[in-house]
Amino acid sequence: MSDSPPAPRPEARSPRGFSDRRGPDALAERRIVQALAPVYERWGFEPLETGAFEYADALGKFLPDADRPNEGVFALQDDDDQWMALRYDLTAPLARYAAQNWETLPKPFRRYAYGPVWRNEKPGPGRFREFWQCDADTVGSDRPEADAEIIAMALEGLDALGLGGGQAVIKIASRKLVNGVLQAAGVDGQAQTLTVLRAIDKLDRLGTEGVALLLGEGRLDESGDFTRGAGLGRPGIDAVLSFLSVPADGERGAVLSALDPIVGATPAGAEGLRDLQRIDQALKAFGVGASARFDPAVVRGLEYYTGAVFESELLADTRDDKGRPVRFGSIVGGGRYDGLVARFTGQEVPATGASFGVSRLAATLRAAGLDGAAAARGPVVVIVFTDEDMGAYLAAAAELRAAGVRAEVYMGRAGMKAQMKYADRRGAPAAVILGGDEIAAGQVTIKDLDAGRAAAAAVADHEAWKSQRPGQFTVSRDHLTAAVLKILE
Amino acid sequence: MSDSPPAPRPEARSPRGFSDRRGPDALAERRIVQALAPVYERWGFEPLETGAFEYADALGKFLPDADRPNEGVFALQDDDDQWMALRYDLTAPLARYAAQNWETLPKPFRRYAYGPVWRNEKPGPGRFREFWQCDADTVGSDRPEADAEIIAMALEGLDALGLGGGQAVIKIASRKLVNGVLQAAGVDGQAQTLTVLRAIDKLDRLGTEGVALLLGEGRLDESGDFTRGAGLGRPGIDAVLSFLSVPADGERGAVLSALDPIVGATPAGAEGLRDLQRIDQALKAFGVGASARFDPAVVRGLEYYTGAVFESELLADTRDDKGRPVRFGSIVGGGRYDGLVARFTGQEVPATGASFGVSRLAATLRAAGLDGAAAARGPVVVIVFTDEDMGAYLAAAAELRAAGVRAEVYMGRAGMKAQMKYADRRGAPAAVILGGDEIAAGQVTIKDLDAGRAAAAAVADHEAWKSQRPGQFTVSRDHLTAAVLKILE
Structure with missing residues (x-):
């Protein structure tokens, strides 16, 4: 190891008068x-x-x-x-x-x-x-x-x-x-x-x-x-x-x-x-x-x-x-x-x-809100549960992309709740859930995040919301792309 | 007038390592x-x-x-x-x-x-x-x-x-x-x-x-x-x-x-x-x-x-x-x-x-010639004869643009020959000629410049070329856009 002191950390900032846009x-x-x-x-x-x-x-x-x-x-x-x-x-x-x-x-x-x-x-x-x-x-x-x-x-x-x-x-x-x-x-x-x-x-x-x-x-x-x-x-x-x-x-x-x-x-x-x-x-x-x-x-x-x-x-x-x-x-x-x-x-x-x-x-x-930026949607997010089933998640995203749908697999290490929050912050129209049960049954669960948000706003009782799971439905895995395209219509 | 000497003229050159592209x-x-x-x-x-x-x-x-x-x-x-x-x-x-x-x-x-x-x-x-x-x-x-x-x-x-x-x-x-x-x-x-x-x-x-x-x-x-x-x-x-x-x-x-x-x-x-x-x-x-x-x-x-x-x-x-x-x-x-x-x-x-x-x-x-740049075509050029008929030239170009055709009126002060050379250097597919005779007769002459180039290459005799005027034809003014679109097909 070197004996010289570590270089001081620079401050992360952009020069005055220059803007970052995401x-x-x-x-x-x-x-x-x-x-x-x-x-x-x-x-x-x-x-x-x-x-x-x-x-x-x-x-x-x-x-x-x-x-x-x-x-x-x-x-x-x-x-x-x-x-x-x-x-x-x-x-x-x-x-x-x-x-x-x-x-x-x-x-x-x-x-x-x-x-x-x-x-x-x-x-x-x-x-x-x-x-x-x-x-x-x-x-x-x-x-x-x-x-x-x-x-x-x-x-x-x-x-x-x-x-x-x-x-x-x-x-x-x-x-x-x-x-x-x-x-x-x-x-x-x-x-x-x-x-x-x-x-x-x-x-x-x-x-x-x-x-x-x-x-x-x-x-x-x-x-x-x-x-x-x-x-x-x-x-x-x-x-x-x-x-x-x-x-x-x-x-x-x-x-x-x-x-x-x-x-x-x-x-x-x-x-x-x-x-x-x-x-x-x-x-x-x-x-x-x-x-x-x-x-x-x-x-x-x-x-x-x-x-x-x-x-x-x-x-x-x-x-x-x-x-x-x-x-x-x-x-x-x-x-x-x-x-x-x-x-x-x-x-x-x-x-x-x-x-x-x-x-x-x-x-x-x-x-003036005239730039149409608000209308831009994020990608569909495929939720990750286990390393073993990664192939199934990746293939689902690839299938959606091949149909022209913006789609990504969550690449972090956080749990389900954090992933749903991530999908929300990305402006995702839908989340794709391929749990072990779904994969075994040849099915896929899709959360329509817009419908979910609208329904959640309408359902006053949290318990009722949980039991109804608004905007969430399960279809045969073969119908994944068709179901997502329908949400995006 | 000022008595101070004029500022020296700067040399028009771009800094080393920076390129201009047109x-x-x-x-x-x-x-x-x-x-x-x-x-x-x-x-x-x-x-x-x-x-x-x-x-x-x-x-x-x-x-x-x-x-x-x-x-x-x-x-x-x-x-x-x-x-x-x-x-x-x-x-x-x-x-x-x-x-x-x-x-x-x-x-x-x-x-x-x-x-x-x-x-x-x-x-x-x-x-x-x-x-x-x-x-x-x-x-x-x-x-x-x-x-x-x-x-x-x-x-x-x-x-x-x-x-x-x-x-x-x-x-x-x-x-x-x-x-x-x-x-x-x-x-x-x-x-x-x-x-x-x-x-x-x-x-x-x-x-x-x-x-x-x-x-x-x-x-x-x-x-x-x-x-x-x-x-x-x-x-x-x-x-x-x-x-x-x-x-x-x-x-x-x-x-x-x-x-x-x-x-x-x-x-x-x-x-x-x-x-x-x-x-x-x-x-x-x-x-x-x-x-x-x-x-x-x-x-x-x-x-x-x-x-x-x-x-x-x-x-x-x-x-x-x-x-x-x-x-x-x-x-x-x-x-x-x-x-x-x-x-x-x-x-x-x-x-x-x-x-x-x-x-x-x-x-x-x-x-490698793989960029498709060679295929890019220039605009159709409308030839200018007199200031009086400028409105006819401008309207013809506007009509072509409205049909989605790139088109411009020559805006310089040179004669017919120089204008044809200009059209050629611009890569124009066609030149539009609205002389006094054409305007009076409700007609327009169109030079298909690609066809003209090809024909000129095939006709050995300059006199024959002049009498045949290959690639040039006259139509009713109503048919201008249709005729140009046909050339661009």
Whole structure:
């Protein structure tokens, strides 16, 4: 024996912001992407798998610096001193891949991808550092119809997830229209543009009055902090506010007509209106009606997107099992972007895409009891009495499996009572009992655990319950599989 | 405009040892786990998902040290200074999870898991730093029947992958039998035991003669290096060699009979034989015949496993498209292990499991042309002529998709010839042509690209080819979907 002291025992815990999921919960993300992937495939998008790591310089916006190499991403230095980082989304790897293989790809390049992404952020309740996305992008097409395709496909994806039939809509806006209203409002230069965009981006949180202040001189918040505004005059502020308040619940053509007097006279606005007209026509060709709306107040990621932008909104009233409303965050969103490939090649390549927030959706569906996980059943459990009869137990389970029934033999060393508890905790629909007497008589006893639970709830007297043994019956061994299949019906 | 120089362009490249895969190749791993997961489910195993990261101390054998914190794993320090590392297999996260949740888990705990694992090793041809595994383990059962179950399930998995019907066998051995022969050979103490195990482990590479030298005084290799041996005498060496050379091609019972005189008199050997007898009986109850064999020369991971060990061997003659034999590495292997949970809790918990090398299998199937990827077809491509008729193109594609046909409208700006080339590169079965004439006449022209390729190969004269336009025909627009479906038949 060695004289060195035993190594201290590590504590069994998972890193902060990473989750373990067992049973049906473990499959939630996979179920979602298995619903979305066939939709993407049907629209001609092909799968792309890239590695979890990218070189940090290729990821771009999260370049590591000497002080905080892990800012936003999980980064580490390779043997050759190059910094690599885990992907934080699926768009950056696409841009790298497209730039690397541009000459040999069929163009436009339609691809979909799904899987985990990682963000090195402060974890919290419901905020994880690893989560799944499911993206589809068209790289190399400047046609508005390519945007329309992505939008119609996202709606088909929502439908495949059980969120069709008017339960969700997609709201569409355009960065070009915003550029138009900036031109109409006399916004000038990068700094002022950025301040206006950031003011608009706060519409949800601050309302029109708050945004008006931020467009003008500035805003004093409750804590006493003053945010300097963009310095627009009254006409400029009014132009922006009238743009944002165009009613979005009408027909798509009506929204465009209402926007025309506000932005139609500017070059960017006119171009934006033309794009949205083409998107409207394409959506009509796809048979997409009121589930896709034009809404100028969608101001998501305006610093990032260059053309159409869109996001989903859930209209269905979803509640958890305690009747509390469950708020769905954005399930799917996207838009047209440029420059991602140009970062590598210098060549502008137009691109448009959508991203489903798979983990967020899974968590919400779970909270709302809409994920079907509760319906998932455990395996039939064959009870074990003696080592000698093990062959009979194993053969019974094998016979059930051959008939497509999930079945297992209890593999522990505990007694009958503990085994029944085990079967219960596994969500087993039935337990199969092959005691010595049953085997000798060519019979098998089957406990219908659902019926037993229901009957036990109905029978008040414990003695009566014991004598009746509800849900338990004995059949010829030949009829095992048929009897179990009947229970599973 | 800003005066600062533009940021230098990063080079578009993926980190060493990580691969990009497009189209059918991207789905190879997923196709494999989608075949295996239902088998695991049917046997009562439930899915478990854990995060990509574990705390480095929980991973155990690759503890980071001050000099080389990344030894073997991808490790980094969290904000709170704890070292975390990407999982290098799926067993270590299981051990951590089981230890963390032991009190509340149904026991024995049967789980399966799949996904990428990461190894920070020197990449090379066919050697990646990210690859997929697909594991099933039973934690908390010491029954040999639990081992038999894992083995029978692995065979069912091979069957589900198209490697059934005698194309693959599983060879089973036992660490306990090896302990028996160590006892019979008079091996004493940890150091000598380790030297003998490492000698046995070289059987594949050095043959019996080389192993005999390493069991005795030592071995001088070609480069002139001398490896000191275990120092066994002739009787000890003979015992080990006779153990390793027991013919393994016979019936399982016959192999046990042949092993009995060699190891049956030792306590460990007798226990090992009893275990294998029970495994044999259980396999019989599952209906598993000659596809599971006992073979004492299976010496995989003897330092790790504590009971039964097994690995698959492919018998089928697999060749790549140039007729060269393709060697399948171990597709699936596993065995019984202890101590993984005890590392955390101090409590010994018996466990047994199997791991499929999903990425290795995918790569080999690909090399052998057995992955069905070549059969995957691209989408039908609708050709684009004018912006005005875009609605007609989009509607045609939507109609095809509604009939379940993969279909897309070309979204680029190139001419007819380039679009046909695009359709060809996409593997499109057909191109749909809706020129102005066709639309005016209520017709559509369909190019059957497969038929066209075949006909073009048969028609020698280019002028004849042009006048005949093989594989191209015009139908009433109403018959578009029916005509395309006929091509896809």
